[in-house]
Amino acid sequence: xRHWRGPSDRQGYHHGNLKEALIEAAQRFIAERGxxxxxxxxxxKLVGVTPAALYRHFRGREALVAEVAFRGYDELAKRLxxxxxxxxxxxxxxxxxGEAYLAFAEQEPGFYAAMFSAKPAESESCSPFWxxxxxxxxxxxxxxxxxxxxxxxxxxxxxxxxxxxRFIAVEVWALSHGIATLDAAGQxxxxxxxPDKYELLRAGVLALVHGALKGxx
Amino acid sequence: xRHWRGPSDRQGYHHGNLKEALIEAAQRFIAERGxxxxxxxxxxKLVGVTPAALYRHFRGREALVAEVAFRGYDELAKRLxxxxxxxxxxxxxxxxxGEAYLAFAEQEPGFYAAMFSAKPAESESCSPFWxxxxxxxxxxxxxxxxxxxxxxxxxxxxxxxxxxxRFIAVEVWALSHGIATLDAAGQxxxxxxxPDKYELLRAGVLALVHGALKGxx
DNA sequence: TGTACATCAGTGAACGCGCGTTCACTGATGTAC
DNA sequence: TGTACATCAGTGAACGCGCGTTCACTGATGTAC
Numbered sequence: 211x212r213h214w215r216g217p218s219d220r221q222g223y224h225h226g227n228l229k230e231a232l233i234e235a236a237q238r239f240i241a242e243r244g245x246x247x248x249x250x251x252x253x254x255k256l257v258g259v260t261p262a263a264l265y266r267h268f269r270g271r272e273a274l275v276a277e278v279a280f281r282g283y284d285e286l287a288k289r290l291x292x293x294x295x296x297x298x299x300x301x302x303x304x305x306x307x308g309e310a311y312l313a314f315a316e317q318e319p320g321f322y323a324a325m326f327s328a329k330p331a332e333s334e335s336c337s338p339f340w341x342x343x344x345x346x347x348x349x350x351x352x353x354x355x356x357x358x359x360x361x362x363x364x365x366x367x368x369x370x371x372x373x374x375x376r377f378i379a380v381e382v383w384a385l386s387h388g389i390a391t392l393d394a395a396g397q398x399x400x401x402x403x404x405p406d407k408y409e410l411l412r413a414g415v416l417a418l419v420h421g422a423l424k425g426x427x
Numbered sequence: 428x429r430h431w432r433g434p435s436d437r438q439g440y441h442h443g444n445l446k447e448a449l450i451e452a453a454q455r456f457i458a459e460r461g462x463x464x465x466x467x468x469x470x471x472k473l474v475g476v477t478p479a480a481l482y483r484h485f486r487g488r489e490a491l492v493a494e495v496a497f498r499g500y501d502e503l504a505k506r507l508x509x510x511x512x513x514x515x516x517x518x519x520x521x522x523x524x525g526e527a528y529l530a531f532a533e534q535e536p537g538f539y540a541a542m543f544s545a546k547p548a549e550s551e552s553c554s555p556f557w558x559x560x561x562x563x564x565x566x567x568x569x570x571x572x573x574x575x576x577x578x579x580x581x582x583x584x585x586x587x588x589x590x591x592x593r594f595i596a597v598e599v600w601a602l603s604h605g606i607a608t609l610d611a612a613g614q615x616x617x618x619x620x621x622p623d624k625y626e627l628l629r630a631g632v633l634a635l636v637h638g639a640l641k642g643x644x
Numbered sequence: 645t646g647t648a649c650a651t652c653a654g655t656g657a658a659c660g661c662g663c664g665t666t667c668a669c670t671g672a673t674g675t676a677c
Numbered sequence: 678t679g680t681a682c683a684t685c686a687g688t689g690a691a692c693g694c695g696c697g698t699t700c701a702c703t704g705a706t707g708t709a710c
Contacts, residue, residue: 223672224686244544246463250664261664263687271664326612327461337614355616374620381602381631384615388605395543397554398601399572403591414598414635421634440705441653467697476654478697483653488697 229267231257236278241320245275245327275324282321283338286314287354294361304365307358308386308411315390322390339383358383366423373422381418386411446484448474453495458537462492462544492541499538500555503531504571511574517582524578525603525628532607539607556600575600583640590639598635603628 225231235253250271254261268274293306315322325339340355352360358379363369370378392398393407400406405413442448452470467488471478485491510523532539542556557572575596580586587595609615610624617623622630 223670223688226686228686244463246461249662251662260688262666262689265665266686326608326614337612337616339614340616376616376620377622377627377630380616380621380627381634384605384609384627385598385602385631386605387609388601388603391543391608392601392604395554397543397556399554399557399593399597403593404597405594410594410597410601413594413638414602417598417635417638418631420638421630440655440703443653445653466695468695477656479656479699480654482698 225257225259225263228257228259228263232259232264232267232274233277233281236274237281237318237320237324239320240275240278240323241318245323248275250274278320279324280338282318282325283354285318285321286311286325286339287352287357289314290354290357290361291352294357294364300361300365300367304361304415305412307361308382308415309408311386312390312393312407312411315394319394322394326387326391355379355383362419366419368423370422378419378422381422382415385414385418389414442474442476442480445474445476445480449476449481449484449491450494450498453491454498454535454537454541456537457492457495457540458535462540465492467491495537496541497555499535499542500571502535502538503528503542503556504574506531507571507574507578511578511581517578517584521578521582521632522629524575525599525632526625528603529607529610529624529628532611536611539611543604543608572596572600579636583636585640587639595636595639598639599632602631602635606631 232253235256236248239248239252239256250264251261253274254264264274268277289310290307293310294303296303296306298306338353340353359375362375362378362382369375389398389407389411398407398410449470452473453465456465456469456473467481468478470491471481481491485494506527507524510527511520513520513523515523555570557570576592579592579595579599606615606624606628615624615627
């Protein structure tokens with residue numbers, strides 16, 4: 211199988227790497243126009259292929275979006291895992307995880323939107339963010355939530371006395387998600403005297419953790 | 428002008444209260460299907476009117492959604508203001524504001540989605556949540572963010588020594604928003620040992636505030 | 645009270661569009677001999 | 678190395694659909710006299 215080397219590389223009848231190219235195109239359009247604004251026709255056109263070609267690789271539109279979301283969960287978990295295993299003190303690594311989360315949401319809005327955009331009211335969908343670890347090519351990949359819990363345990367080895375570490379992990383995640391989405395929507399107040407989102411998350415997380423270390427009040 | 432008393436009340440050529448009815452219908456469909464899934468045709472059908480009738484009252488689809496969002500900001504500010512002026516200690520009222528926020532997001536998902544769904548990449552849109560106070564029928568209505576800042580000042584009169592109260596207000600808002608949206612997307616982990624969203628917010632907010640009262644670390 | 649009339653909130657038909665999806669097909673690719 | 682063939686990733690035309698929006702119109706309403 212030949213390798214796909216760029217849009218101008220298309221020579222013959224076969225694309226060579228259509229599936230990946232479509233995922234990339236979908237990710238890009240979701241980033242630009244949101245989940246609702248993304249269309250199969252645009253993705254196919256960008257990649258230089260007939261819309262029908264898509265059905266060789268995906269069951270339909272929904273499946274393509276789901277695949278983007280899946281890749282997103284994978285990528286986010288990878289980034290958080292990398293931050294967790296980076297150099298420095300435990301606190302530094304923990305802080306780095308927060309930065310990595312916000313950076314991911316900012317740099318990969320297509321992924322983020324696919325992962326977290328509210329689904330039309332179905333039954334309770336469980337989230338790959340915290341669901342049981344997903345197998346990825348044979349080796350068990352940790353989910354993002356587990357990385358977060360682990361980071362909390364590493365960073366504050368004295369432990370949480372009266373509080374489940376998962377409790378704090380949810381708080382930290384919710385704060386991160388709130389900051390990321392408000393920022394993406396352009397709704398975070400900005401101005402002199404107001405911190406940027408990274409400072410916002412750092413200070414907030416410290417407060418949440420220290421509040422918990424003293425026990426629930 | 429006759430009054431609209433229900434869907435079966437439609438007698439003649441004129442509806443009587445079409446604008447309000449359309450807003451209500453839009454709000455309902457946005458709640459059920461999300462911003463992207465909402466259509467003018469459905470809203471008109473629900474109300475018992477031709478889609479074209481809509482254009483007597485709105486410039487188009489976008490204007491209707493914007494009106495829903497506007498009503499949402501108004502309603503949210505009202506609820507927060509009510510909680511702020513309720514009975515009990517300052518701390519109790521502050522806690523009640525948090526509950527009111529989560530309850531609003533849960534009970535009025537149509538409003539909430541219209542208010543906070545990420546707009547397609549335009550320029551920086553300013554948020555009615557914290558923008559300068561909106562006039563409402565002549566009397567200046569406080570915006571939701573100002574209520575939040577005021578509540579913080581009321582609840583912790585000893586004041587924030589080294590930290591701008593707006594800083595903490597943003598933190599509290601982001602946490603509230605994160606919890607509300609994760610819950611709406613069905614992504615909040617639930618289970619034995621894990622708190623419900625109200626407890627989550629209450630504990631988180633206390634930690635954020637107390638962390639700030641001691642000064643930035 | 646009755647009538648003429650201006651207003652304007654509705655109708656209904658039509659539009660152009662672009663969507664997701666299907667289908668029979670075609671032609672490039674890689675393999676068996 | 679050359680040839681026949683099976684595979685299957687693409688094509689391109691077509692589909693039914695429902696969308697947002699427009700337009701000339703109609704008929705109910707409220708008012709002036």
